[in-house]
Amino acid sequence: MVGIRDHEPVQRTLREARDRFIALWGQMASNWGIPRTMAEVHAVLFIAGEPMNTDDVMEGLGISRGNASMTLRALQEWGIVSRVHLRGDRKEYFQAEQDIWKLFRTILRERKKREIDPLLEALRACRNLTSTGSGGSGGAGGAGSRRIGPGRASVEAHNARIDSMLAFVEMIDSISQRLIASGKGLQLAAKLLAKAS
Amino acid sequence: MVGIRDHEPVQRTLREARDRFIALWGQMASNWGIPRTMAEVHAVLFIAGEPMNTDDVMEGLGISRGNASMTLRALQEWGIVSRVHLRGDRKEYFQAEQDIWKLFRTILRERKKREIDPLLEALRACRNLTSTGSGGSGGAGGAGSRRIGPGRASVEAHNARIDSMLAFVEMIDSISQRLIASGKGLQLAAKLLAKAS
């Protein structure tokens, strides 16, 4: 876009740096359960800094049109890439959020919604199967079950384990909520953690 | 182990709760880039609460001996499962860490070592390719490069993007370090975040 000649050493180095960044980002994402190509498309858009169309993305990464289309849609659903219309061009353009902190919060919000919330619900349901101490159903009925079976102790040990897991996930959930809400939540957290030896 | 008869309703419910927990844990792990079976084996050991041998794990999950062996080794390498020898038994037994916070810190330490640290190093190397402002190589040599090419502005915009990414990863790294070090770091963080509106 900006420069035509790419024998300029600066341009070649820039291209090399971009490619390295894209590869890095894709690698890291796939470590964390995000499809490599999805992260690479995001990286291309992020590092370009300006809107790109589907063909730019396709040739930038050497992927098919179908793949580019599906991946761009997924990125939009995640809320980290947005559509732009450029005047006088019929194609659609896409641009990535440039503010890393905003990006982080968006991803966190999405993962909480898709993963943490359902997990919490399921864990609570699981806990209710063997209710003791807290609320829940369990079996037949009223106060004091039929007989204290041989497994009574093991049920209580089991419940203690599930409860500690629940407490852990609830804490993660609560921290996520705060980070999602507060603009500079992470920086704040780091500062606070630093003070508290 | 504890109870022989499993027509006891309590025992059936307990089994059901265990199975649900195992499935949940496996599902969640695979969302976060950890092989499902690895998490399931960990879950079996965690929820059992007592040491189990390879055959117990195999039949508990319906996996092959080879798979159980490899997965148990991987869990040991992660440091979240340990080997025990039981008196009068020739088989090896395995047990999972029961303290969730300890478990969390162990996993965090390992992921930092395997993923964050290499990422940081690579990002810094990438940044050095296009050095401006900070240190680094770049090209030929002395002060003031040959000519200010057409891409000068785009290089600086690129550097700004990489720098913000670097700052972000450095913050994640620093927070991880603190959480790994401090016993109750997460609870602390949550409390602090709660106070700071």
Next chain:
DNA sequence: GCCAATTTTCAGAATATTTTGAAATAAAAC
């Protein structure tokens, strides 16, 4: 309405990951 440009969809192909099982190795018993 039509036409051309662009985007989406999805069955099948390509790729990557995980699992098996049996042979090889190791460890304990004697």
Next chain:
DNA sequence: GTTTTATTTCAAAATATTCTGAAAATTGGC
């Protein structure tokens, strides 16, 4: 040492995931 039991290894098979490409659908211009 031999025998028996337990564990590890790894090539091949099974499974799961991701990608392609061309047909179908959509969109914008007129």
